Amino acid sequence: MAGDYAVQVVELVKRYGDVAAVDGLSFAVGRGEIFGLLGPNGAGKTTTLEIIEGLQRPDSGRVRVLGLDGAAQGREIKARIGVMLQASSYYEYLSxxxxxxxxxxxxxxxxxxxxxxxxxxxxxxxRRRVRQLSGGERQRFALAASLVNDPELVILDEPSAGLDPLSRRELWGLVRRVRERGATVIVTTHYMEEAEESCDRLAIINHGRLLAEGSPRELINRIVSAEGGAAYAVKLVTAGPLTGAQLDVLGRCAIAAPIADGNTCLMRLSSHPAALQDLLDEAGRSGVVLEQLEITPVTLEDVFIELTRG
Amino acid sequence: MLAITVANIKMMARNRQGLFWALVFPLLLVTVFGLFDFRGVTPAGLAVADFSGGFKAELLRERLAGVAFLDTEELEPEAPGALAEARQRLADGDLGYLLLIPPGLDDPAAENLAGAVEPVTLVYATRNPERNQLVEGAVHSLVIELRSDGQPVLPQRLVASEVIETPEVDYFDTVLLGLLGLGIMTNSIISIAVRISVYRNQAVLKRLLVTPLPVWKFFAGEIAAHLLLAMAQALIILGVGVLVFGASIPGNLGWSLVIVLLGAVVFLNIGFILSAWARSPAAASGMGNAVALPMMFLAGTFFSTASLPWLLPYAALALPLTPMLDALRAVAINGASLWETWPQLAALAGWAVATAAVAVRVFRFS
Known part of the structure; x- marks a missing residue:
């Protein structure tokens, strides 16, 4: 069975002093997948990747990469994987x-x-030097550099961070091509749209623990069905910050507690036709001045925020 | 490993500014020192061995002590080995002149028979021809004045010269080798410390760690490239010194380069150690200078360390640049063979092993 996985992470723990960066994390990546590792800053994504890459040793737990033992066969693993680090550069004076x-x-x-x-x-x-490249070109070059050994597994740590939208699309196109060539891809990102569009499966982690694992659709459906069929994500933009009382009133119309931040408030509504009408009525009655109302299907971003809040 | 070395050399060659300063800084110093005329300024030591002890001999000694460019000292002529020691110092260049005043100088019986007595003998090395002429002339005129009582005499009967043949060495040759050591030291320490610091700051080291490249090959590639740079530097410094400023390096060039390499290894190790402590390339550069500059003065790059006060000459002996320069000067200037400098080479090898051990312990990749 182990041979079917590109990566298996079992009960991984890594502590820095008193802080557990990775705290009993387990997940598995199938061969040929684009696997997204998502989580807020400091969730333990990079530490987890560095353990898989052989840059760090776990305090406990096990990693198997391409059927090899992470602790004992580090050099063989390194020979067969490709890595794009979050911020690495290359020799300045070489083309x-x-x-x-x-x-x-x-x-x-x-x-x-x-x-x-x-x-x-x-x-x-x-014949150019790395520093003569634009940001997008630089990331594409780093991706090329991670492919020099025609790796079976490619690990990309935030490959699209800091890029303009067009460059991001180009980069994800390349990531999909890498998978088409037969490699497994593990990727981290903070852009949920990208993950939803390109990843076959995802793990969402926080504080070094696994919160959810599955395909983007599965994760969305899971939250939708857990909430009795939430259909819509609603974003309200109000003229001023909402008071606690107003939030309570609006919250009664929504599934799960609303998330308020300044003048915006995110919530999910059930698919019942009256739900939206109720919300607008309640808002009007409690003196909420709506400037903008956005209704969208539930997305991975909603799932991510719901799972990682508080 | 060869690929890494080649790539490193390529990078060095393309870092024009860095390379330029690595090679040009010592050359600037060579030029500055080459333009001075040291022969005119260095005072010469004169040791006087007075076998006469008479009035005229005393007068001669007094007059000699009055000559501005001579530092006279008295030898105890009867002391065993005193003369042999003085001759040795002459040959080594630690003493300029030795004057032997014969018993006959104050012998009244010999006064009118100048030819029959032993002449005053001036012993000197061939090292400094202009100064030799000057001193010989001064001694001649003083002796003639004392001996002739106004009568014309043949000076060669009164003063004999004994010439010790030594290879032509002057202060510039000594300094040139000091500058060679200085160049190798500063370049090796600072270049490695800054490079590694830059690699670490830009996560180049981390990027290499995710490849299966064994760590020792990375180090070997860096060291090999820097040793080649050190060789090039040595040849350029010596070449400019000899061809442009007329220095003479009579010793074996190959042996000299072996010493240069051994010294460069020590300084590269020191560079690796500093890079582990420096948080930024600028700090690495500053730390490199802080280590290199005091060593430059203490190790006798420009001056003999004998003139240092108090315990500092002993401290200087403990620094790696000192044995490197001693060995280099012995081999390149005095024509010693490599194995004659074994104490210095052993000291350097000890430094190489010790610094390598520390470097391996303290080095960090991120």
Whole structure:
């Protein structure tokens, strides 16, 4: 059975002093999946990835990567995976092609730099230096660098952070192509839309613990059915901050407690046709001045906020 | 590993500014020192061995003591080994001149028979021809004045010269090797400390750690590239010193480069150690200078450490640059063979092992 998984993480614990960055985390990544590891800042995502990559040792727990034991077969694992770190740069005085051939030289199996640059659309910049690239190009290059050994598993830590929307779309297109070539991908991101669109399965973690695991659809459906068929996510923008009493009144119309932040308030409504009417009536009666009302289907972002709040 | 070394050399060559200063800074110093004329300024030591003890001999000694560019000292002529020791110091360049005043100088019977008596003998090395002429002339005129009583005499009967053949060495040659050591030291320490610090700050080290590259190969690649740079630096400094400023390096160049390499290993290790403590490249550079500059003065780069006050000469002996320079000067200037400098090489090797052990302990990747 173990052979069916690209990565298995079992009861992983990593402490820094008194703080447990990873606290009994277990999940599994199937071969050929794009697996999203989601969680707020400081949830333990990067620590978990670094343990899988062999950069850190867990205090307890077990990791199996591509059927190999994380504790004993670190070098073999490193040879067969590709890693894009959150913030790493490359040798300043080497060209893109030179960096790729130097890195490739560290692996028993390697792809030619030209092919890698072609893949990420940087073939015409082979002789440039990394610092001459734009932010989007730099991330695409880092992705190419993580593919030098034609890895079976690629780990991408926030590959789209800080990019403009177009660059983000390009990057995710590339991530999907990497999977099409047969690799398994583990990726972290703070953009829920991207995760919902591109990930086959997800794990949402916080404080080093697993909160939910499954496909984006499953996670959304789970929250919807847990709430007796919540159908809509509603976002209210009010003229001024809501008072506690107003929040209570509105909350009675919603499924689960509303989340208020300044002038905006997020809540979910049941699919019952009267639910929205009730909400608007209650709002009017308690003197809430609505400036904007947004009704959308429940998204992964709603799931994420619901799971990680408080 | 070869690939890493080649890549490192490429990067060094492309870091034009860094490379330029690594090579040019010592050359600037070579130029500054090369433009001075040290022969005119260095005072010479003169040891006088007075076998006469008479009035004229005393007068001669007094007159010599009055010569501005001579530091005279008295030798006890009867003391065993005193003369041999003085000759040795002459050969080593620690003493400028030795004057032997014969018993006959104050012998009344010999006064009118100048040719029959032993002449005053001036012993000197070939090291400093202009100054030799000056001193010889001064001694001649003083002796003639004392001996001739106004009569014309043949000076060569009164003063004999004994010349010790030594390789042509002057202060500039000594300083050139000091500058060579200085260049290798500062470049190795600061370059490695800054590079590693930059790699760490930009997470290059972390990126390498996620590859299966064994850590020792990373270090080997860095060290190999820097040793090659050190060799290039040594050849450039010596080349400019010899070809442009006329220094003479009669010793074995190959042995000298071996010493340079051994010293460079020690300084690279120190650079690795500093990089572990420095939180930023700027701090690494400052720490490198803080280590290198005092060592430059204490180790006798420009001056003999003998002139340092109190215990500092002994402290200087404990620094790695001191044995490196001693060995370099012995081999390159005095023509010693490599194994004659074994105490210095052993000290350097000890430093290399000790600093490597510390570097391995304190090094951190992130």
């Amino acid at each position: 893109l092609a030179e960096v790729l051939s130097l890195l490739g030289g560290f692996y028993p199996r390697r792809l030619p730099p030209g092919e890698l640059l072609e893949l990420v659309g940087l073939a015409d910049k082979a």
